[in-house]
Amino acid sequence: MNKINVERDAKDFSTPYKIALVACHDEHDDVHITLLSSLMNRGDDEMIVGEFVKGLSKTLFHEKPQAAFLIMNLAMDFWTGTMDFYDSKTEGEEYVTYNEMPLYRFNTYFGIHTVHYAKLREISERRKLNLPGIVGNVLRVAVASPLFKGESGDVFNAWTRQHTKKISTLMFLGFTDQDGYPRIVPAIQGKSVSDSRILLTTAPYNKLTQDLKDGARASVFALNLDMEAVLLKGTFRREAGGFGAVDIDRVYNCMPPIHRYIYPQTPWETITEF
Known part of the structure; x- marks a missing residue:
């Protein structure tokens, strides 16, 4: 349309x-x-x-x-x-x-x-958001979490880890389609399973993610009902059983007062000109 x-x-x-x-x-x-x-x-x-x-x-x-x-x-x-x-x-x-x-x-x-x-x-x-499908996949992700932790890295700080493993945090998956345009898909069922990995399923929106290939770059926007959010960027991995994971290597703070990358840490710069 x-x-x-x-x-x-x-x-x-x-x-x-x-x-x-x-x-x-x-x-x-x-x-x-x-x-x-x-x-x-x-x-x-x-x-x-x-x-x-x-x-x-x-x-x-x-x-x-x-x-x-x-x-x-x-x-x-x-x-x-x-x-x-x-x-x-x-x-x-x-x-x-x-x-x-x-x-x-x-x-x-x-x-x-x-x-x-x-x-x-x-x-x-x-x-309409597919709530029955999402609830079913939330349970699948919770049960499978110990099996798909991947290689742990100290990418998430304490707040990000807590924020991304709560069931009340809404996640949205971003990737680039075959025409070169970004795409955003609900991934409410996602959660962090280590300090550097988000585990999810592409179901119940498999059709919307058909352009997302194993090894492609992907992003996860994690938002709670208080409008607190963090943006995570990394590499998408297809896993067995219909699971997918995003191994995070960049973290962006998208909340006021300062919007900036917090992983990898960027040095503060002294302002010398006004």
């Missing part, structure tokens, strides 16, 4: 009270996933993002404009799609619309300062 069903879906897209993820490619061509509740449609063939916090993704939007998105509403319906960023503005109709929304208008700290524009490439039909 190449057009948004505005009459049916615009209300779900326009509310800031949703899970909205945007994926692009970073400087190493890994998939970089960001939580951006300001993502919404502009008519039936464009998407827009309101920027209120400076992070890596907003720079990448225009350096590498091929992007993907996932939107999930409070009823657990979700849409996925791809798009191409082409412009950004600091004024205009969409800028005004964003800043008149109560969430941004009455926020003492964050208003929308830049609007990014993307041409819609394609969008899926509305899907």
